[in-house]
Amino acid sequence: MQRYLLLIALLFQINAVAQQKSRGLEFYLSEGQKNSPLLNDFRNQMEAAQADSLIARAANKPFIEARSQLQYFPVYGNFGYDEAITNGGTYTAVMGVSQNILNKRTMDNRYRAGNLKKQYAGASSRLTSAELNRLITNEYITVYTLFRDLEFNKSFLALSEEENYLIKDFVSGGITRQTDYMALLLETQSQEILAGELEGQFRKEMATLYRMCGLVDTTYYVPEEPAIIMTGIADISSSPVLLQYNIDSLRIENEKVAVDIKYHPRISWFADAGFLTSNPWNFSNHFGYSAGLSLNVPVYDGKQKNIEKRKLVLDENSRKFYADNYKKQYGQKVVELGNEMKSLNETSARLEKQLKLSDQLVKALKIQLETGNVIMTDYINAIRNFRNINRNILMINLEKLQIINEMNHLQTQQ
DSSP states (O other): OHHHHHHHHHHHHHHHHHHSOEEOHHHHHHHHHHHOHHHHHHHHHHHHHHHHHHHHHHHTSOEEEEEEEEEEOOOBTTBSOOHHHHTTEEEEEEEEEEEEESOHHHHHHHHHHHHHHHHHHHHHHHHHHHHHHHHHHHHHHHHHHHHHHHHHHHHHHHHHHHHHHHHHHHHHTTSSOHHHHHHHHHHHHHHHHHHHHHHHHHHHHHHHHHHHTTOOOOOOOEEOOOOOOOOSOOOGGGOHHHHHHHHHHHHHHHHHHHHHHHTSOEEEEEEEEEEEESOGGGGGGOEEEEEEEEEEOOOOOSSHHHHHHHHHHHHHHHHHHHHHHHHHHHHHHHHHHHHHHHHHHHHHHHHHHHHHHHHHHHHHHHHHHHTTOSOHHHHHHHHHHHHHHHHHHHHHHHHHHHHHHHHHHHHOOO
């Protein structure tokens, strides 16, 4: 009777788990993207880069300002500035306007710098988004594998407890020895400890997943099986890392142009209109205007231009070295992941065969156990072996999913 009650309780437990709310990988990926402060920062950087272009365009327009100055130079006997120079004071109230001209190269250079800054922030955002997806997916795979392992061991524990009731009855009837019952009870307690450890580990990894996604939640959700498949062939040309290096190259070239432009002659026009006088009492009688051109020609700067150009050459050398090294590591990583997947597939196939044999052995020994015609140590070793093979298959499937996730990360960073 106890045996049937235990089976009914197990069915209720399984049904309760099935009725629990579940969440899939897509939910966590979406929340992670939405709640990432770094991705939000990159979005702001792209908007700021757009604002830089608007500022550059506005700076090229005429600049208008109002200038006012009241300056008095007191003279007392032999004290004071020479009035022939100061006129006793200066009283100014004018509206001025000025604008740089013949500076198309300067403006094009500033627009290009703003556009490259926006492109770099966009590439960084795509790289961060892809990396965040990779990390969240890996953590979700871990959570899902632990959940599967936990549920398997809970079911295994329930079956072990069922066998305990059976063997206990056998002991009472003198069919089985007391030591056999104690050995099986000890194994059941070990299984119970393992299930408890898995429960704690599962909840810990679930909390880690919540933190990665920016979620403040302690609710228990059943993880759905992740649909992770290989999405294509690894292509380094789509990598935002390589795009960043390419943008860096364009940035360095643009900065070289900016250095050259800085040493070109600069021409601007200016004009003003208003009141300017040395006598504040007839201020209204001195309205006028002025206009002119300004020319600035750099002559000598202590060879700063050559030093700045040399620094940019060194930056380009470093950039090229990093880019070449990344290409080598990318290709090597693809080969390594392919070899690991091949090895895991071979191991998985062997374990599946072992699991079938182990399952047959456990079933055969269980039949003998229920008739009291089996050595208990043989049965315990058989169920241990079955449990270990099942866990090994789960761990290999975990590694395979992580490799697929890594391969997808390499080939879909766009």
